[in-house]
Amino acid sequence: MAINQLRRDPLTGRWTVTVMDEVNLQELARGQKSRNHAETLGAISCEYCEGQEKATPPEIVAFRHPNSPPNGPGWRIRVVPEKAPVLQIYGDLNNRGVGIYDVLDGIGAHEVVVEHPKHFVTLPDMTDDNVREILEAYRARIADLKRDTRFRYILVHKNYGEGAGSTNAHSFSHIIATPITPLRVKEELVNAMHYFQFKERCMLCDIVRQELKQQERIIIDDGHFVALSPFAARIPFEVWILPQKHETFFEQNTRYEQLAKTLKQILARLRKVLNDPHYVLVIHSGPNIEAGRFRGYWRTLEQDFHWHIEITPRLRGYTSFEIGSGFNINSIAPERAAVILRDGRLA
Amino acid sequence: MAINQLRRDPLTGRWTVTVMDEVNLQELARGQKSRNHAETLGAISCEYCEGQEKATPPEIVAFRHPNSPPNGPGWRIRVVPEKAPVLQIYGDLNNRGVGIYDVLDGIGAHEVVVEHPKHFVTLPDMTDDNVREILEAYRARIADLKRDTRFRYILVHKNYGEGAGSTNAHSFSHIIATPITPLRVKEELVNAMHYFQFKERCMLCDIVRQELKQQERIIIDDGHFVALSPFAARIPFEVWILPQKHETFFEQNTRYEQLAKTLKQILARLRKVLNDPHYVLVIHSGPNIEAGRFRGYWRTLEQDFHWHIEITPRLRGYTSFEIGSGFNINSIAPERAAVILRDGRLA
Numbered sequence: 001m002a003i004n005q006l007r008r009d010p011l012t013g014r015w016t017v018t019v020m021d022e023v024n025l026q027e028l029a030r031g032q033k034s035r036n037h038a039e040t041l042g043a044i045s046c047e048y049c050e051g052q053e054k055a056t057p058p059e060i061v062a063f064r065h066p067n068s069p070p071n072g073p074g075w076r077i078r079v080v081p082e083k084a085p086v087l088q089i090y091g092d093l094n095n096r097g098v099g100i101y102d103v104l105d106g107i108g109a110h111e112v113v114v115e116h117p118k119h120f121v122t123l124p125d126m127t128d129d130n131v132r133e134i135l136e137a138y139r140a141r142i143a144d145l146k147r148d149t150r151f152r153y154i155l156v157h158k159n160y161g162e163g164a165g166s167t168n169a170h171s172f173s174h175i176i177a178t179p180i181t182p183l184r185v186k187e188e189l190v191n192a193m194h195y196f197q198f199k200e201r202c203m204l205c206d207i208v209r210q211e212l213k214q215q216e217r218i219i220i221d222d223g224h225f226v227a228l229s230p231f232a233a234r235i236p237f238e239v240w241i242l243p244q245k246h247e248t249f250f251e252q253n254t255r256y257e258q259l260a261k262t263l264k265q266i267l268a269r270l271r272k273v274l275n276d277p278h279y280v281l282v283i284h285s286g287p288n289i290e291a292g293r294f295r296g297y298w299r300t301l302e303q304d305f306h307w308h309i310e311i312t313p314r315l316r317g318y319t320s321f322e323i324g325s326g327f328n329i330n331s332i333a334p335e336r337a338a339v340i341l342r343d344g345r346l347a
Numbered sequence: 348m349a350i351n352q353l354r355r356d357p358l359t360g361r362w363t364v365t366v367m368d369e370v371n372l373q374e375l376a377r378g379q380k381s382r383n384h385a386e387t388l389g390a391i392s393c394e395y396c397e398g399q400e401k402a403t404p405p406e407i408v409a410f411r412h413p414n415s416p417p418n419g420p421g422w423r424i425r426v427v428p429e430k431a432p433v434l435q436i437y438g439d440l441n442n443r444g445v446g447i448y449d450v451l452d453g454i455g456a457h458e459v460v461v462e463h464p465k466h467f468v469t470l471p472d473m474t475d476d477n478v479r480e481i482l483e484a485y486r487a488r489i490a491d492l493k494r495d496t497r498f499r500y501i502l503v504h505k506n507y508g509e510g511a512g513s514t515n516a517h518s519f520s521h522i523i524a525t526p527i528t529p530l531r532v533k534e535e536l537v538n539a540m541h542y543f544q545f546k547e548r549c550m551l552c553d554i555v556r557q558e559l560k561q562q563e564r565i566i567i568d569d570g571h572f573v574a575l576s577p578f579a580a581r582i583p584f585e586v587w588i589l590p591q592k593h594e595t596f597f598e599q600n601t602r603y604e605q606l607a608k609t610l611k612q613i614l615a616r617l618r619k620v621l622n623d624p625h626y627v628l629v630i631h632s633g634p635n636i637e638a639g640r641f642r643g644y645w646r647t648l649e650q651d652f653h654w655h656i657e658i659t660p661r662l663r664g665y666t667s668f669e670i671g672s673g674f675n676i677n678s679i680a681p682e683r684a685a686v687i688l689r690d691g692r693l694a
Contacts, residue, residue, distance in 0.1 A: 100553050
């Protein structure tokens with residue numbers, strides 16, 4: 001198997017994982033892949049179900065009953081390596097130039113958090129303790145992966161439903177460790193840093209303060225976290241959840257019990273109001289400051305960046321205007337979405 | 348009708364058009380819109396067909412037989428205003444702050460270039476002259492819209508097929524004038540400017556030189572334009588077409604006849620090799636330097652930026668990894684895609 005390459009487009013600054021192995025071009029041309037995905041989504045059990053533990057690579061960590069041995073039944077949450085990772089764990093980055101271009105070897109980690117032993121149980125159906133343990137599993141994996149200083153960023157995300165890119169009805173999330181900071185994350189880090197240089201305040205602390213004062217876009221204020229419709233929400237019913245007290249890293253948090261409750265409530269309301277929408281959930285947190293080069297660059301990181309969760313329902317595909325222009329169009333003013341999600345009903 | 352707002356997310360710098368009118372939430376929750384689109388795509392005629400001229404707003408410009416009157420049959424290409432524009436043409440930007448946030452009124456222009464009088468004729472089926480005239484229609488509209496200094500950027504794009512966001516099988520493209528530079532465009536302009544500051548050469552001139560020397564990713568070299576698989580292609584079979592001689596603005600070009608031939612050839616090969624794939628075509632060109640504030644900022648624009656066309660086939664939806672991480676995954680190395688598109692067959 002050839003090692004994949006991480007290639008940087010010098011014009012946009014975006015990185016692409018370029019698969020160097022041969023793929024089946026006939027399938028690609030016929031759109032075969034999407035049909036296979038639909039079949040997987042229709043299945044009533046999978047390799048993530050309790051009893052199928054031997055079908056996945058050996059578990060990295062699991063929350064299980066005290067007397068149950070690893071890689072067998074008796075667990076509540078399992079973290080396993082992704083079977084077909086696009087980034088591989090062994091090797092060096094081998095950072096190099098090809099004339100004007102930049103290339104790295106595709107090194108990284110890709111793990112799957114299996115969130116429940118049963119196939120069709122989704123987050124809003126789980127107990128508060130289940131959800132809290134999922135958040136604690138994220139924390140444990142982020143902390144562990146950050147000890148590998150080849151990894152600059154640990155990205156935790158979850159895709160619910162086919163429209164959000166998921167290919168399996170079993171509830172799970174992804175943890176990906178990357179040797180470079182994804183551009184989408186870097187934009188946020190740089191904007192937050194510039195804001196801090198200008199104002200000497202954290203941008204997201206200022207947002208929390210303004211939102212709590214205006215009350216127009218607040219959905220839930222539980223005293224520790226705030227769930228809100230962001231002012232410039234990209235798509236209808238986008239929700240952010242932020243700690244009200246300044247915190248840079250998700251893994252610094254100590255109130256997962258409260259966060260689990262608020263997160264569950266938001267997902268339950270989205271499900272009720274929007275008829276079980278597909279969604280993407282991404283944790284935006286500070287990068288791995290232990291990874292060599294960061295120490296100098298993100299000098300004020302601990303003061304300027306503020307972790308948060310972004311949830312974006314996928315109610316429709318992108319329109320031609322959005323694909324072409326790069327502007328999003330949000331057909332529901334965030335102030336209106338907030339009222340609907342506060343009340344828990346459409347009207 | 349309330350004026351839509353252009354809202355800027357301070358964390359990412361992205362702009363969203365926020366629709367301030369009421370929409371049908373029941374439809375949105377049920378995904379009704381995508382079903383309506385599928386019906387439109389299945390139609391065998393539409394308001395863009397010859398004979399239906401009264402169904403569109405009056406034409407802005409048309410290429411038509413000398414004796415045919417406006418807004419009747421006898422045309423080869425018609426440019427008309429989009430019936431349901433998200434940005435409206437009248438009014439001022441009314442640039443303002445709302446606490447920490449930035450808002451503009453949703454001012455802009457949205458025009459449709461109807462590329463052929465008949466419903467099912469697509470670009471590869473047209474004559475070279477048809478395609479040349481389409482490019483000349485783009486040029487005419489860009490030049491005209493740039494005289495309105497409220498508009499910072501004129502974006503020309505085309506979506507072919509439902510997977511690319513198109514809702515109509517009739518061949519047409521969009522011309523959108525925006526009061527701000529889309530972030531995706533701005534990233535390119537800034538990167539090209541930084542490259543020029545460092546190297547005192549145009550980045551895309553350097554790319555053209557390196558590609559012509561390496562020959563690994565070249566698809567067509569017609570002496571004036573080069574069509575290539577970009578080194579860090581984001582998705583399988585992405586193609587860029589660039590003028591070999593430095594040019595900042597698409598509307599500066601004088602060789603539309605040659606460009607039409609190369610563009611048609613590329614689209615015909617994509618159709619043949621990939622089984623008529625959906626695609627998005629975007630012209631990346633310099634912004635409206637007459638729009639006030641640009642004069643100072645893009646000081647070296649004419650030396651550092653180089654217009655080009657980007658064509659991205661949409662063979663599949665994004666995977667969960669891509670949605671979550673912001674990295675693209677390209678399963679075909681660009682060197683391999685170039686060989687296939689050079690030969691015009693998959694093997």
